[in-house]
Amino acid sequence: MKHLLLRRFSTSLDIAKNSSSTKQSADGSVLRGRKWNPLPIPHRTTPEPKGQDLDYVNVAYSYLVHAEWTKLNELVSGLTPFRVQYVLLKIQRDPVLSFEFYNWVQQQRPSIHTLEIRSIVLHILTKANRFKYAESLLRSIIGPNTGDSSSNIFETVLYSFRVCDSSPRVFDSLFKTYAHLKKFRNATNVFCSMKEYGFLPNVESCNAYMSSLLEYDRADIALAFYKEMRRCRISPNIYTLNMVIRAHCKLGKLEKAVEMFGDIESMNCRPNIVSFNTLIAGYCKRGLMGLAMKLKNTMGKNECHPSVVTYNTLIYGLCKEGKLHEANRVLNEMKAVDVAPNTVTYNTLINGYTQVCNSEMGGRVYEEMQMNRVKANILTYNSLILGLCKEGKTKKAAYLVKELDKDKLVPNASTFHALITGQSVRKNSERAFLIYKSMKKSGCHPNADTFKMLISTFCKNEDFDGAVQVLMDMMERSMSPESSLLGELLEGLINCRKVEVATKLCQDMKTRHLLPKDFDKSKFDI
Numbered sequence: 167m168k169h170l171l172l173r174r175f176s177t178s179l180d181i182a183k184n185s186s187s188t189k190q191s192a193d194g195s196v197l198r199g200r201k202w203n204p205l206p207i208p209h210r211t212t213p214e215p216k217g218q219d220l221d222y223v224n225v226a227y228s229y230l231v232h233a234e235w236t237k238l239n240e241l242v243s244g245l246t247p248f249r250v251q252y253v254l255l256k257i258q259r260d261p262v263l264s265f266e267f268y269n270w271v272q273q274q275r276p277s278i279h280t281l282e283i284r285s286i287v288l289h290i291l292t293k294a295n296r297f298k299y300a301e302s303l304l305r306s307i308i309g310p311n312t313g314d315s316s317s318n319i320f321e322t323v324l325y326s327f328r329v330c331d332s333s334p335r336v337f338d339s340l341f342k343t344y345a346h347l348k349k350f351r352n353a354t355n356v357f358c359s360m361k362e363y364g365f366l367p368n369v370e371s372c373n374a375y376m377s378s379l380l381e382y383d384r385a386d387i388a389l390a391f392y393k394e395m396r397r398c399r400i401s402p403n404i405y406t407l408n409m410v411i412r413a414h415c416k417l418g419k420l421e422k423a424v425e426m427f428g429d430i431e432s433m434n435c436r437p438n439i440v441s442f443n444t445l446i447a448g449y450c451k452r453g454l455m456g457l458a459m460k461l462k463n464t465m466g467k468n469e470c471h472p473s474v475v476t477y478n479t480l481i482y483g484l485c486k487e488g489k490l491h492e493a494n495r496v497l498n499e500m501k502a503v504d505v506a507p508n509t510v511t512y513n514t515l516i517n518g519y520t521q522v523c524n525s526e527m528g529g530r531v532y533e534e535m536q537m538n539r540v541k542a543n544i545l546t547y548n549s550l551i552l553g554l555c556k557e558g559k560t561k562k563a564a565y566l567v568k569e570l571d572k573d574k575l576v577p578n579a580s581t582f583h584a585l586i587t588g589q590s591v592r593k594n595s596e597r598a599f600l601i602y603k604s605m606k607k608s609g610c611h612p613n614a615d616t617f618k619m620l621i622s623t624f625c626k627n628e629d630f631d632g633a634v635q636v637l638m639d640m641m642e643r644s645m646s647p648e649s650s651l652l653g654e655l656l657e658g659l660i661n662c663r664k665v666e667v668a669t670k671l672c673q674d675m676k677t678r679h680l681l682p683k684d685f686d687k688s689k690f691d692i
Contacts, residue, residue: 204364210325261294289330304343316352345375385413415448450483485518520553555588579610646680
């Protein structure tokens with residue numbers, strides 16, 4: 167799907183390069199770079215109500231405008247899609263009454279509501295700027311059980327556009343709703359269909375689409391769409407430009423992100439706190455802490471002040487580089503300028519000390535956290551427990567596990583992994599295996615690293631039967647060990663003259679397609 171969306175945007179861009187006139191869209195936006203002749207908006211005529219249908223519509227209309235809902239209930243048996251449609255057209259100037267009538271029909275005879283009826287209500291709501299109600303209605307239309315394609319929905323809305331004397335925002339709502347629902351192909355189809363008929367979405371709808379794409383790590387499509395926005399002369403705002411910076415950073419194109427940051431003011435926008443934080447995060451991800459700090463120091467000149475997110479990002483980048491001393495200086499700076507450290511701040515520092523095996527300093531940060539009444543979460547405890555366990559301090563780690571109950575926290579897979587690490591450091595494979603069994607019993611799922619650590623600990627203790635048992639559990643979860651670990655296990659089995667077990671193990675892994683590709687069985691003569 168990613169390639170399909172990129173191809174659609176690329177095709178539009180290629181067309182732009184091969185022609186040269188200017189046209190204006192139905193809502194005032196301008197397209198440059200190609201001859202753009204929007205299709206005329208079609209008008210589907212429907213027969214006017216006559217006879218009993220006309221009488222029904224007039225009576226229902228009278229009851230509605232006089233709020234005589236009890237009398238309206240007497241008309242339920244005569245409801246038909248045709249009649250509902252014309253009652254709605256008759257009361258369309260009153261969006262509240264229209265939506266009430268629509269909901270009344272939904273309660274009485276839900277099967278009556280056709281796509282055409284929903285489309286009319288959608289026009290009424292968007293024309294009256296009731297966009298939240300419009301999106302709610304669209305979600306029910308787009309739902310998985312409706313069977314209506316994006317092209318069918320767009321066409322139905324389009325054909326009722328003139329009869330409702332509607333607003334182009336109706337298509338905007340459709341485009342934005344698909345974006346919010348992460349239905350990217352549908353949103354792209356609606357965007358392209360809108361252009362064909364001379365409509366362009368507003369920048370807020372475009373931002374919703376780009377935001378959803380970035381949430382799903384589709385930064386390349388977001389940037390392709392941004393190029394299409396610019397070609398269509400949809401003016402970006404600061405939120406758009408911040409997302410472009412973020413997309414470049416996600417793709418590792420830091421130079422492009424810096425270039426966009428520098429172009430913000432020339433595009434009639436001003437960088438805000440998000441602009442700075444996004445680029446600072448990009449620098450930190452690349453390990454360019456000097457540039458990140460320098461950018462932070464320029465924020466005041468742009469009437470922006472570093473926030474807790476700014477400082478947390480810098481602390482994370484410094485901890486990742488192992489620069490704990492500098493990270494503490496940033497912590498002191500943020501306290502000096504009255505930016506209160508939060509749970510993320512302290513967790514990042516504690517985790518930083520855990521990575522360099524300094525549980526003592528991690529404990530001091532935790533004490534400061536408690537003193538400042540910043541609430542610890544499971545990530546706090548997991549980092550502290552892992553730090554202690556990496557140094558073999560399993561008793562202190564066990565004490566912290568008991569503290570979880572006091573904070574109404576539940577051990578998760580990372581908690582158990584940390585405890586298993588502690589026993590592995592102490593080469594206590596039996597105790598590690600007991601924790602592993604408790605882990606499974608609690609409903610937590612061990613990952614490949616947990617299995618690797620257990621198997622390696624068993625092998626170091628020459629308990630190859632235990633290692634095989636863990637490996638079998640690992641295979642039950644469709645995970646395969648690394649070649650080096652498997653080699654260590656097989657070598658131990660062969661040295662213990664358990665060639666039959668080694669051969670059966672290899673055959674079982676091969677049958678399950680879990681034998682590492684680079685594994686050479688010939689080395690073990692099995």
